[in-house]
Amino acid sequence: MDNPIVTLHDFMLRTESITYILVVAVLVSFPFFWRFLTDRDEDSTRPDGEHSSGKHH
Amino acid sequence: MSISRRKFLGWLGAAGAGAAVGRPAQAAGTARFPGHPEAFGVLFDVTRCIGCRKCEEACQKVNGLPAPERPFSDLTVMDRKRRTDSRNYTVVNRYDHVPGARGPLYRKLQCNHCLEPACASACFVAAFHKNSNGSVTYDESVCVGCRYCMIACPFEIPTYEYDKAFTPRVMKCTFCHPRLVEGLLPGCVEICPAEALTFGRRRDLLRIARERFEKFPGRYRDHIYGETEMGGTAWLTISGVPFRELGMREDLGTVAAPELTKGALSVVPIVAGLWPVLLTGIYAISQRRDKIAREESSAAVAAAVAQAQAEAKAKLAEAMAKAEKEKRAAVEKEVKKALEDAAKAKAQEGAAAAAAAEAEKKPS
Amino acid sequence: MPAPKFTLQKPALTPFNVVAGIILAVGLYVTVIRFTQGLAATTNLSDYNPWGIWIGFDLLVGVALAAGGYVTSAACYIFGLKRFHSAVRPAILTGFLGYALVVLALHYDVGRPWRLPYPFIVQSGTTSLLFEVAACVALYLTVLFIEFSPAALEWLGLKRARRIVVRLTLVLTIFGVVLSTLHQSSLGALFLIAPSKLHPLWYSPYIALFFFVSSVVAGLSMVIFESTLAHRYFHDKMDDEHLRQADGVALGFGKAAAWVLAGYFVMKVIGIAQTDAWSYLATGYGAWFLVELLGFILLPCYAFAIGVRDKNLKVIRWTAAWSVLGIVVNRFNVGLIAFNYHLPSSERYFPHWMEIAISLFVVTIGVVAYKFIVTHMPILYSHPDYDAH
Ligand code: SF4
Ligand code: SF4
Ligand code: SF4
Numbered sequence: 001m002d003n004p005i006v007t008l009h010d011f012m013l014r015t016e017s018i019t020y021i022l023v024v025a026v027l028v029s030f031p032f033f034w035r036f037l038t039d040r041d042e043d044s045t046r047p048d049g050e051h052s053s054g055k056h057h
Numbered sequence: 058m059s060i061s062r063r064k065f066l067g068w069l070g071a072a073g074a075g076a077a078v079g080r081p082a083q084a085a086g087t088a089r090f091p092g093h094p095e096a097f098g099v100l101f102d103v104t105r106c107i108g109c110r111k112c113e114e115a116c117q118k119v120n121g122l123p124a125p126e127r128p129f130s131d132l133t134v135m136d137r138k139r140r141t142d143s144r145n146y147t148v149v150n151r152y153d154h155v156p157g158a159r160g161p162l163y164r165k166l167q168c169n170h171c172l173e174p175a176c177a178s179a180c181f182v183a184a185f186h187k188n189s190n191g192s193v194t195y196d197e198s199v200c201v202g203c204r205y206c207m208i209a210c211p212f213e214i215p216t217y218e219y220d221k222a223f224t225p226r227v228m229k230c231t232f233c234h235p236r237l238v239e240g241l242l243p244g245c246v247e248i249c250p251a252e253a254l255t256f257g258r259r260r261d262l263l264r265i266a267r268e269r270f271e272k273f274p275g276r277y278r279d280h281i282y283g284e285t286e287m288g289g290t291a292w293l294t295i296s297g298v299p300f301r302e303l304g305m306r307e308d309l310g311t312v313a314a315p316e317l318t319k320g321a322l323s324v325v326p327i328v329a330g331l332w333p334v335l336l337t338g339i340y341a342i343s344q345r346r347d348k349i350a351r352e353e354s355s356a357a358v359a360a361a362v363a364q365a366q367a368e369a370k371a372k373l374a375e376a377m378a379k380a381e382k383e384k385r386a387a388v389e390k391e392v393k394k395a396l397e398d399a400a401k402a403k404a405q406e407g408a409a410a411a412a413a414a415e416a417e418k419k420p421s
Numbered sequence: 422m423p424a425p426k427f428t429l430q431k432p433a434l435t436p437f438n439v440v441a442g443i444i445l446a447v448g449l450y451v452t453v454i455r456f457t458q459g460l461a462a463t464t465n466l467s468d469y470n471p472w473g474i475w476i477g478f479d480l481l482v483g484v485a486l487a488a489g490g491y492v493t494s495a496a497c498y499i500f501g502l503k504r505f506h507s508a509v510r511p512a513i514l515t516g517f518l519g520y521a522l523v524v525l526a527l528h529y530d531v532g533r534p535w536r537l538p539y540p541f542i543v544q545s546g547t548t549s550l551l552f553e554v555a556a557c558v559a560l561y562l563t564v565l566f567i568e569f570s571p572a573a574l575e576w577l578g579l580k581r582a583r584r585i586v587v588r589l590t591l592v593l594t595i596f597g598v599v600l601s602t603l604h605q606s607s608l609g610a611l612f613l614i615a616p617s618k619l620h621p622l623w624y625s626p627y628i629a630l631f632f633f634v635s636s637v638v639a640g641l642s643m644v645i646f647e648s649t650l651a652h653r654y655f656h657d658k659m660d661d662e663h664l665r666q667a668d669g670v671a672l673g674f675g676k677a678a679a680w681v682l683a684g685y686f687v688m689k690v691i692g693i694a695q696t697d698a699w700s701y702l703a704t705g706y707g708a709w710f711l712v713e714l715l716g717f718i719l720l721p722c723y724a725f726a727i728g729v730r731d732k733n734l735k736v737i738r739w740t741a742a743w744s745v746l747g748i749v750v751n752r753f754n755v756g757l758i759a760f761n762y763h764l765p766s767s768e769r770y771f772p773h774w775m776e777i778a779i780s781l782f783v784v785t786i787g788v789v790a791y792k793f794i795v796t797h798m799p800i801l802y803s804h805p806d807y808d809a810h
Contacts, residue, residue, distance in 0.1 A: 005090070006094070007173055008090045008230055008313060009314075011090060013546075019325065020325070020547055022326065027596070030333045030552045070659065142468055179545045179550075180537050180549055184547070185549075199544050201533055201534075201537060202531045202532020202536070202541055203530075204472065205549065205551045205611070208471055208618070209614045213469060217466075217468065217471060219464070219466055219600065223458035224533070225533065305615060312616075314614055317616065318613050320613075321607065321629050333595050333599060337595060343499070409672060
């Protein structure tokens with residue numbers, strides 16, 4: 001896009017595209033951060049589902 | 058034709074120069090977007106249109122559209138209301154017995170080339186583009202054929218080639234974009250014998266329309282259709298009767314299409330950003346709650362066990378103490394008994410000895 | 422046409438097989454016409470009515486009714502309501518099948534189905550709510566596929582792969598909820614761009630919220646509804662856990678549905694206030710709106726509550742079916758009935774029989790696939806080898 005943005009539509013096309021890229025980045029990085037945050041915990045609130053997916057308790 | 062070819066080319070040059078010099082990019086999201094400053098438009102004057110259908114014919118020719126079943130000179134096709142379809146980018150409808158009009162009125166319809174096109178906002182492959190010359194064009198090479206653009210267009214303009222199995226396209230007026238680029242007028246504008254169509258820069262057209270309002274008092278209603286409708290359109294219409302009499306909707310409002318979806322779109326990053334945080338939080342809390350419940354229950358068990366043990370111990374101790382006491386008592390009793398026995402035995406011994414001594418003394 | 426039963430034994434001529442066979446045969450026939458002669462030959466779509474029942478039913482209803490997957494897995498894994506555990510697998514399965522069929526149906530509807538990935542690989546129209554829907558549906562279908570895969574992997578005996586997938590449960594569940602929130606609501610938001618075409622009683626700035634909240638209702642009701650059917654036809658496949666929890670699931674989900682329906686009802690009423698659409702209530706569309714509002718929202722809300730209070734499973738099950746129907750009515754209203762309300766009846770849309778045939782075809786594929794899967798894979802029971810992990 002070489003022209004300056006003069007319509008709301010073009011503006012939104014730009015902002016939304018960037019937003020979607022950020023959203024994907026956020027969704028991918030959250031699990032890793034949660035892991036980082038909790039991997040030294042003794043209780044296992046870790047997102048690996050080991051404790052949440054158990055069938056019979 | 059009120060605009061000469063030369064003047065038109067001059068404009069094109071100016072538009073090019075304007076683009077080359079460039080304007081500072083609009084900053085912040087709160088900026089109002091002025092639209093393409095040099096964009097063209099067309100002013101359609103209902104009071105001038107004579108319903109000859111020449112524009113339909115020209116459109117078919119310049120765009121290479123299929124020939125109609127009935128010739129363009131056949132005006133009886135206007136007996137029923139038509140709309141744009143995949144073979145006609147533009148149609149003219151006749152409106153009989155409109156109150157306040159002396160004879161039948163005609164209205165041409167085609168894409169209005171919105172300033173903020175709903176079709177472009179709706180397309181999920183961005184197939185539509187609002188060009189700086191004012192036209193809204195469609196790129197068939199990316200179109201998936203979802204037809205959401207047709208849902209979105211408030212003027213019900215885009216149409217679809219439903220009869221094609223492999224290469225169906227969305228069909229709509231292009232504002233003769235290829236001709237504009239070459240410096241030609243749109244086919245329909247060029248041919249109009251009644252000068253019902255006026256081509257020019259949109260901002261000039263707004264002025265021209267107002268001039269006509271002033272020059273011919275009572276001839277027009279004071280409303281330029283398309284000035285604000287759905288955020289404004291490049292093609293404008295003026296008329297002497299209310300637009301609703303000509304099948305045009307007057308309830309579209311002035312909000313541009315992208316404004317309508319802005320809020321819903323802004324929910325995406327909120328949900329994507331906050332939901333994982335909230336949900337993981339809820340998960341962690343429920344896990345924690347479970348864990349505490351587990352711990353509490355195991356602590357209770359332990360306590361119960363401990364208590365039981367303590368009780369048992371106490372009982373044992375008591376039993377042992379009792380046993381001890383009993384034992385001691387028994388021992389004491391034994392000892393006592395033994396002593397008594399011993400004493401008794403001694404006493405018996407003593408008695409026996411005395412008796413023996415007595416017996417020894419008697420025989421003398 | 423052999424009866425569509427994928428088991429190895431000889432297909433029996435049960436009524437189910439006969440009906441399913443006929444529908445599938447007709448569907449295949451229409452499929453050929455659709456892809457050789459185009460939409461005009463198979464549909465009543467027009468320039469005024471670009472969306473018919475392939476969108477109104479297959480997409481809008483299909484996605485809503487497949488909401489059971491995210492609702493149930495969220496309840497069990499995120500909110501920690503383990504007593505619903507046995508309901509998760511069947512719900513994930515129907516969710517997965519539902520979305521797969523939605524995507525299948527879209528191939529019929531769009532003009533050039535082979536271009537469906539274009540928004541992601543060629544050019545993205547990120548200003549479109551349809552882009553959001555497409556992205557989320559595509560991603561969520563993948564998520565559901567992975568969530569469903571443990572059952573298939575157990576069936577195939579692939580323990581290692583299964584263990585990896587099971588470790589992802591929580592991440593997948595949260596992903597699923599995020600994606601579902603987004604696209605369930607965006608399906609409603611699709612119509613935000615057309616305020617002049619959707620009747621003011623249904624057009625609301627809250628429409629996205631309506632779609633999301635009602636998808637929760639749809640999910641809850643569908644789980645009850647499906648489990649009712651499953652009990653009827655696949656009782657022998659269920660293990661103790663499933664049978665033991667089933668009544669509790671119906672009660673718990675019925676309670677949740679009553680509560681969510683109450684919220685939905687309130688929001689709908691406030692929606693009228695917000696757009697000041699009261700005066701339309703006195704019109705024909707208004708009457709129909711009231712039927713939806715009172716008959717398909719308030720009534721099931723109340724009936725669920727009665728069923729829960731009385732612990733009357735029969736009432737809960739019937740109400741679930743009614744409330745599912747209510748969702749169908751709502752999506753039809755928004756997508757078809759109240760849409761283009763301004764057009765004269767001659768320009769309105771009514772589906773072609775071939776459109777209906779394809780919709781039935783798609784649903785039948787779903788039922789047949791469900792039948793195959795629950796009779797072969799550990800859905801309604803836990804696989805004995807994987808009890809503890
Ligand atoms: S009139 Fe319709 S098709 Fe034309 S630009 Fe506007 S929204 Fe698009
Ligand atoms: S039909 Fe084509 S142009 Fe219209 S919205 Fe869909 S992809 Fe875009
Ligand atoms: S501008 Fe061109 S494409 Fe549009 S109606 Fe006129 S002749 Fe047809």
